Amino acid sequence: MTKLPVVRLVRHAYLDAIGNARGLFQVGGLWLLLSWALLLLARNGSVFFMAAADLAVTVGAAAIAVAWHRHILLNEPLTKRMAPLDARVARYFVLTVLVALLMSTVPALVFVLSGGAFLAAGPGAAAPGLGPLLSGPLAALVCLYLALRLQLVFPATAIGDETTTFRRSWELTRGHGWRLLLGFLLIALPVAAVTIGLAILLNRAAEATGSLAVSALADLAAVGNAWLQAPLIASFLSYVYTWCREQKALPPPSGPWG
Numbered sequence: 001m002t003k004l005p006v007v008r009l010v011r012h013a014y015l016d017a018i019g020n021a022r023g024l025f026q027v028g029g030l031w032l033l034l035s036w037a038l039l040l041l042a043r044n045g046s047v048f049f050m051a052a053a054d055l056a057v058t059v060g061a062a063a064i065a066v067a068w069h070r071h072i073l074l075n076e077p078l079t080k081r082m083a084p085l086d087a088r089v090a091r092y093f094v095l096t097v098l099v100a101l102l103m104s105t106v107p108a109l110v111f112v113l114s115g116g117a118f119l120a121a122g123p124g125a126a127a128p129g130l131g132p133l134l135s136g137p138l139a140a141l142v143c144l145y146l147a148l149r150l151q152l153v154f155p156a157t158a159i160g161d162e163t164t165t166f167r168r169s170w171e172l173t174r175g176h177g178w179r180l181l182l183g184f185l186l187i188a189l190p191v192a193a194v195t196i197g198l199a200i201l202l203n204r205a206a207e208a209t210g211s212l213a214v215s216a217l218a219d220l221a222a223v224g225n226a227w228l229q230a231p232l233i234a235s236f237l238s239y240v241y242t243w244c245r246e247q248k249a250l251p252p253p254s255g256p257w258g
Contacts, residue, residue, distance in 0.1 A: 002247060004176040006183040009243065013187060013235035016072065017228075023078025024231055027067045030082040031060030035223040040216060057223055059085070061230040062093040068234035069158030073242065091157050099150065103143045148180040149173045155234070155241040164241075172244040180240065187232050195225035 017024070038053035063083035070076040083089075149170050156164030164172075173180060202218035205211070 001175050004179040004183075004240065004243065006179045006186075009236060009239040010183050010186045012239055013232055016235045017231045020071070020078055020231070023071070024064070024227075027078050027080050027083040028060065028064040028227055028230070031056070031064060032223065032227045035060055035227070036216075036220050039219045039223055043215070043219075053223070057226045058096065059089070059093055061226045062096055063089045064227070064230040065154070065234040066092050066158040068231045069155045069238050072235060072238040073155060073159050088158055088160070092154065095153060095157060099147050103140070103147050144184075145177050145181055148184055149177050151180070151237050152241050152244065155238045158234075172248060173240075176244070183236055183240070184233070187236050188229060191228050191232065192225055195221050195228065199225075 035053055035056040038049050038056050042049035042053055060083070063085060066089050067076075067078060067080070067083040071078050150166050152164050152169035152172055153166055155161075156169075199218050199221035202214055202221060206215035206218055
């Protein structure tokens with residue numbers, strides 16, 4: 001079996017995102033500003049604006065990702081003033097929520113069942129063994145692996161490929177799961193480390209100086225994480241999608257293109 005060239009695909013994803021930075025500002029700039037504005041309004045403790053900011057970040061990332069998939073797979077230009085909301089983005093968003101639930105719910109349940117009871121037992125309870133402490137992170141790793149095996153439905157959804165279902169994605173990625181995990185980490189971790197680290201530093205600087213401007217920049221760094229991740233992950237998945245189909249000598253995807 002030919003191994004997934006994960007390093008090459010990750011490199012292509014970074015080069016594509018960097019080379020099309022102007023396109024990111026074109027289709028995603030207004031989404032970034034909207035998310036930032038809502039997060040600033042949530043500074044007064046408003047639950048409504050915080051929820052609206054979270055929704056704008058997630059939906060905006062889905063809209064940008066769909067535009068990016070179509071840019072790579074269908075050669076569509078990134079020229080729209082704002083990545084639009086349409087049926088493709090709605091399906092993409094729903095899939096994102098389902099996969100996120102898979103990745104978060106199962107590890108939480110494992111932790112509660114294996115070690116979380118210790119926290120509720122009080123200070124006099126016996127300390128849990130190493131197994132319960134490791135069960136949560138291990139469950140999260142397994143769920144991430146399983147979720148990545150299903151990721152080909154995302155580029156397929158973006159271009160209207162109805163043949164690539166969860167089952168087909170699982171089949172196409174058979175034997176490549178751990179390489180997919182490596183690629184995802186190489187894509188996601190550097191950007192997350194920089195943006196989250198920057199947000200933490202700016203928040204501390206804002207607390208020390210009382211500067212509203214620095215506090216606003218911290219919020220911008222926070223929403224910028226998803227904004228930068230969306231095209232990078234979409235690029236990587238698009239290249240993986242293309243490579244896996246080529247390895248199986250599959251015909252062009254079918255579905256309601258356009």
